[in-house]
Amino acid sequence: MNKFFGGLAPMLMAATALSPALAADETEALRTPAQIVAAAPQTDWERMAPANLLVMDLAPDAQGKARRVVIQLMPAPFSQGWVENIRKLVAAHWFDGIAVVRVQDDYVVQWGDPEGENPVKAKPLPEGLAVMSEADYAARASDATAPDLREKVKALESLSQMMSNVSDLTPSEVLHGRDPYALVTGFEAGWPVASDGKELWPTHCYGSVGVGRNLSPDTGTGAELYAVIGHAPRQLDRNIAVVGRVIAGMENLSSLPRGSGEMGFYETAEERTPILSVRMGDDVPDLPAYEYLATQSASFAAYLDKRANRKDAFYIQPAGGVDVCNVPVPIREVKP
Amino acid sequence: MNKFFGGLAPMLMAATALSPALAADETEALRTPAQIVAAAPQTDWERMAPANLLVMDLAPDAQGKARRVVIQLMPAPFSQGWVENIRKLVAAHWFDGIAVVRVQDDYVVQWGDPEGENPVKAKPLPEGLAVMSEADYAARASDATAPDLREKVKALESLSQMMSNVSDLTPSEVLHGRDPYALVTGFEAGWPVASDGKELWPTHCYGSVGVGRNLSPDTGTGAELYAVIGHAPRQLDRNIAVVGRVIAGMENLSSLPRGSGEMGFYETAEERTPILSVRMGDDVPDLPAYEYLATQSASFAAYLDKRANRKDAFYIQPAGGVDVCNVPVPIREVKP
Structure with missing residues (x-):
């Protein structure tokens, strides 16, 4: 049977290992979300x-x-x-x-x-x-501690001022993550x-x-x-x-x-x-x-980006976005 | 056990039947998506x-x-x-x-x-x-026949011109349905x-x-x-x-x-x-x-609106939006 879509990580990792001449940014472009999680350093895990x-x-x-x-x-x-x-x-x-x-x-x-x-x-x-x-x-929105969330919430204020001049658009119609249900989404x-x-x-x-x-x-x-x-x-x-x-x-x-x-x-x-x-x-x-993979870690940021922009051996058309519920926070079992 | 969240249609329908004095717009506000589908005329079904x-x-x-x-x-x-x-x-x-x-x-x-x-x-x-x-x-986008879809696709063009003057926003950052994956979503x-x-x-x-x-x-x-x-x-x-x-x-x-x-x-x-x-x-x-409920019917439009804005006996906070995959097209079995 075909192994199809969804995480061809092992095959791709083998291919990468066999191609040391592949330029670093090409390798990066081909990484899958699963590979990023697998490579996350222990310090990125909570x-x-x-x-x-x-x-x-x-x-x-x-x-x-x-x-x-x-x-x-x-x-x-x-x-x-x-x-x-x-x-x-x-x-x-x-x-x-x-x-x-x-x-x-x-x-x-x-x-x-x-x-x-x-x-x-x-x-x-x-x-x-x-x-x-x-x-x-x-x-309260002010309870957010994640820097990027705090920034996004703050941006809503100035956005609100800016958009008040555009007749047919309201702040709730301006994307900051393009979520149908909320002005801002993220990970706290x-x-x-x-x-x-x-x-x-x-x-x-x-x-x-x-x-x-x-x-x-x-x-x-x-x-x-x-x-x-x-x-x-x-x-x-x-x-x-x-x-x-x-x-x-x-x-x-x-x-x-x-x-x-x-x-x-x-x-x-x-x-x-x-x-x-x-x-x-x-x-x-x-x-x-x-x-769990710390949501403020560099590994999570890379993982999130790849969930939104897959362009590896399987994906030909990156989505260009992802909804907050389609980014499962990576969780793993470890020896106690 | 509690009957909780999700479709308290029978209870609410009974309540409505007992309250003929309820103003028409209040009744409308309290309708659930399931009630709208149940009331759809046969002409709205394909x-x-x-x-x-x-x-x-x-x-x-x-x-x-x-x-x-x-x-x-x-x-x-x-x-x-x-x-x-x-x-x-x-x-x-x-x-x-x-x-x-x-x-x-x-x-x-x-x-x-x-x-x-x-x-x-x-x-x-x-x-x-x-x-x-x-x-x-x-x-092709031009293959769309649903009038609202055609309109939305057309709107992208003028939006694109308008937004080209706003430095930090691209058309893909302006909501027309606030979908994280596409500029436009709808039903065809x-x-x-x-x-x-x-x-x-x-x-x-x-x-x-x-x-x-x-x-x-x-x-x-x-x-x-x-x-x-x-x-x-x-x-x-x-x-x-x-x-x-x-x-x-x-x-x-x-x-x-x-x-x-x-x-x-x-x-x-x-x-x-x-x-x-x-x-x-x-x-x-x-x-x-x-x-299936015809997606160009008035019943579907009302159902879609209610999926985005539930405010019935159970819901206290309407979402104000909904993603295209959270609007299952109503489908029913009928006697042949």
């Missing part, structure tokens, strides 16, 4: 603290194979009220014994208490969970984020973990969570709290059978996948260490 | 010709359940050389007995001849397949497309079907196909031929176990899902009819 990882063990599959999902929790300044609730729920072993209740194709996998809406049978939540406000879905401390110049918020991308909720003004507790398994549903940004992302075992969620009920809910208890336990990473002795 | 549908029957699943996938082929002016090759392959029953060989999470499911790269064992292709050129990945005869003002091309979205190929200048025959099962890989636009989209049975591809080999290829023959047969829709007597 270790994740196990205390910020959730380890969710699902019931084994039909063949008896263990199914583990590892989730990195969102750091400050984002969604910390919900994140603290989740820490309390894990400490109380509250998630143990609940289940995956919903799998909607091209949307989300969701887990929670199947009896959560039944006032008699619902599993009681631990004491002391915070009630969060809708204002907490975003931080390893996470994809967006801004309108006033607020700064984490984006819903493939693998993002968010907090299920009922109708507004409810904002959810963190006891019901979902992971995105399809095209980035960016319309959920600032409408739901993003609290983390799946960093390992994503396939154990994304390949689950889709639910046949409304919105992908399973219609029978038998279809649900039980959750055996959820623990914090520092309570799981056999957990490997994980690192 | 019937798909069965002769343009591929019906792919996979081997039954472990529980013996049949797995059918229906694919609509791309219409002119796009990718017709490959589409004709696929018709020849189906007529020769060439796809019968091949298999799904690759499932890469957040990327593609791919099917073809597992021995395709083996010159001795490869299944011979039928005679007369066309060899397509890379120029055929796109049509029911399909998501993009343009740079010169060319017009079908976009890679969730469910899009494309033609696997080897390294450039190879463009593939159509004998090896893939479907997108993750975030839209728009970097593939104009680098690979898009020949269709999955319109039914997507879950039979997207929930397949991910391959553990490089790029998601299965490492053993046992892991592959056999393809029993692929037939044209007009050769399948029990096939239901399918319709």
Whole structure:
């Protein structure tokens, strides 16, 4: 069969090794995103603290194979009220014994208490969970620490002045990253984020973990969570709290059978996948260490550029751009 | 459990029915995309010709359940050389007995001849397949028939003149839909497309079907196909031929176990899902009819607007925009 599109890294690396006469800039032009990540120095990688990882063990599959999902929790300044609730729920072993209740194709996998809406049978939540406000879905734009993000946010101000003279264009119609949903997108401390110049918020991308909720003004507790398994549903940004992302075992969620009920809910208890336990990473002795490519590193900048401008042995037409959810932050497992 | 985010249509419709005093514009503001589609008149729906549908029957699943996938082929002016090759392959029953060989999470499911790269064992292709050129990945912008698309493409010209006076901005930095990959996006005869003002091309979205190929200048025959099962890989636009989209049975591809080999290829023959047969829709007597919401209809315009500006019982913060791959063209099954 053809090996087709997508990462012909090994073949290309061999070709490069065989062509020492290739000019340096030609070699650079032919590099793939995967090659850039593979060549990133150790100093460009950040270790994740196990205390910020959730380890969710699902019931084994039909063949008896263990199914583990590892989730990195969102750091400050984002969604910390919900994140603290989740820490309390894990400490109380509250998630143990609940289940995956919903799998909607091209949307989300969701887990929670199947009896959560039944006032008699619902599993009681631990004491002391915070009630969060809708204002907490975003931080302030001034909270951005990444220099390029700060610059972009600042540029919006002068742009706004400049554009006020052009009748048919508004600042929101001027590209600074050409994102359909926000004036600015970028990466803050390893996470994809967006801004309108006033607020700064984490984006819903493939693998993002968010907090299920009922109708507004409810904002959810963190006891019901979902992971995105399809095209980035960016319309959920600032409408739901993003609290983390799946960093390992994503396939154990994304390949689950889709639910046949409304919105992908399973219609029978038998279809649900039980959750055996959820623990914090520092309570799981056999957990490997994980690192992400620092989004302020030179390696990440080169990787980002290549995601937008692929022109290697496979790509004939560089896109010239890329959306923030099509730049997965490289994450790797390392020996502890 | 909470019914959360995503389509609370039934609840909202009931509420609307109970409130006849609600002002018309308030009711309009609260409508969901799903409600708009449900209310679209029959005249806004286009019937798909069965002769343009591929019906792919996979081997039954472990529980013996049949797995059918229906694919609509791309219409002119796009990718017709490959589409004709696929018709020849189906007529020769060439796809019968091949298999799904690759499932890469957040990327593609791919099917073809597992021995395709083996010159001795490869299944011979039928005679007369066309060899397509890379120029055929796109049509001309002037081929656009949708009035709004034609307008947008035309606007690029005057915009280009206007922007040539603004030093730091190029036309490609001015939004006309704020797409990171193209100056213009829109819908042409029911399909998501993009343009740079010169060319017009079908976009890679969730469910899009494309033609696997080897390294450039190879463009593939159509004998090896893939479907997108993750975030839209728009970097593939104009680098690979898009020949269709999955319109039914997507879950039979997207929930397949991910391959553990490089790029998601299965490492053993046992892991592959056999393809029993692929037939044209007009050769399948029990096939239901399918319709899509005409992308030039008033219903589609309202649906598109609501995908970009949700402000119903669930959404508190309208996004103010949407990307072309986050506007799935509504498709429904109807009694033949």
